[in-house]
Amino acid sequence: MSDDPIMIGVDFGGTSVKIAAVFQSHIIDHAPPIATQDFETHGELIDEMVRAIEDLRARHPKIAAIGVGMPGFVNFETGLVYNLTNVRDWQEIPLKAILQKKINLPVAVDNDANCMAFAEWKCGAGRGYQHVVFITMGTGVGGAIIANGQMIRGARHGAGEIGQTSIDYRGRRGAYGNLGALEDYIGNGEITAKARDAYHEAGIQKSLQECTPAALATAAYAEDAVALALWDDVGRMLASAVMNCCWLLNPEAIVIGGGVARAGEILFNPLQKHLFPQLSGPFKDHLVILPAVFGHEAGTVGAAALAREMI
């Protein structure tokens, strides 16, 4: 469908704001990334985003709408960004209204995990499924839920926070007061710290830089016993939270993306090994566990997919 419109996808990260022109699920052009922390006020940063979007629009007049993925809680209906913990001057910002007024195009604003899920659901690994749980594993652990062929946002647009669900009711208290939050067990930093300790116990001294998930994946593929045991443990803890999603939502597919998930089968194999024996027939017989298709571009492609839904 060559007369499909072109969408702008904005992936607003704590480090940089990436802005791309997206046709179907392909990035056809992009603006230079904007350094998020260079701006004192939300107004200056938004003005810079508007300039970048207008530049893209000048080159692609068929741009029909703008989708924005934000790293924090968003009211999807009003497009209000409640609070960004890592960016200055971003409390209660009506981003959708501001952008629509400045650019005069339809704008959708959602949280970044929902955008990732949209990319995978509409054009990626989750395509064609009606019941899907998406998980993104990185510094934090996020997620999103599709049920009955719809995104489930919940009463206050907060749904899908699998990283905040508990895998141990007696676990330690996390960022939101929750005990035993999955994110506190398998977030990027936690994996790294746990690996360094495990190597230390095995009499091997490693720096934190040598214990990143990427380094641990390489080590595991080279049959490093410490790394293999660590990924097995990550798979076991992830399996518990995924199992809870399965008993609650009975999905057809679990789609997992994010930096940590790039470890590949060294993560997916233990996950499946621990997950399937904890589910009965109707919950596991047709269940598939799939790696996300989109990598770094999931944010922009997803935000563009969200914009496409809206028009």
Place this chain on the structure above:
Amino acid sequence: MSDDPIMIGVDFGGTSVKIAAVFQSHIIDHAPPIATQDFETHGELIDEMVRAIEDLRARHPKIAAIGVGMPGFVNFETGLVYNLTNVRDWQEIPLKAILQKKINLPVAVDNDANCMAFAEWKCGAGRGYQHVVFITMGTGVGGAIIANGQMIRGARHGAGEIGQTSIDYRGRRGAYGNLGALEDYIGNGEITAKARDAYHEAGIQKSLQECTPAALATAAYAEDAVALALWDDVGRMLASAVMNCCWLLNPEAIVIGGGVARAGEILFNPLQKHLFPQLSGPFKDHLVILPAVFGHEAGTVGAAALAREMI
């Protein structure tokens, strides 16, 4: 609306099958209960159910449809009952097709927790909400999920099994191989056994009959320290599973029913005490925890409400 049709609600339990004629949410007539275990084959039991339904129909010619709640996994679309673990000769029974043929009225078949949820959602504590988690606490712990104003059944009609979700990824293995299943911590029998042990440790000898949830509720209201501590613990464990539902689904309301929930505020107070500090603003600010409105009649009223949806 006095020209509302009358529905038949069937609550198929392991002990008895209750059949009622329901107008709106009121039972206006009922058949004598059928003793489930008196029948050798599913065919004989179904024939007895048909006789009871036809008797009711003779007295209420305006009966328009039949809803049936079953204590096991059901394919809601086809009305196939997969398996009842506690009733002889109930494997792969196409109950909907059989009843429709014999009675010549529309029939809906669902699991009993979904029927309970339907009763509460359509006419009870959950009325008017678009995002609700229902929990029923008895011998087992069951549940159902409403999101986006729809019942979420999942890919194979199994969704809502909160009792099988884990509150401890290193917990002991439950009925379906799942580790740390909520039901294994706060099911009726588990509460009773735990209470007897707690009394024993306190130097008080009690029989299991003296430690039922009903007896423990009475004791707690009389300031019995052992009983109070036990209900606090039940509330803490339930809070962990409910919290997971909140982070995943961001509901407006949690509705809790079943025999154990009749303990009332002695259960609901600890639940709230442990739950709310584990949720952030958008997840707790408008959240209400409600006791179910319907008691023993939730099964028949719910099955009737389900039938009403269908016609």
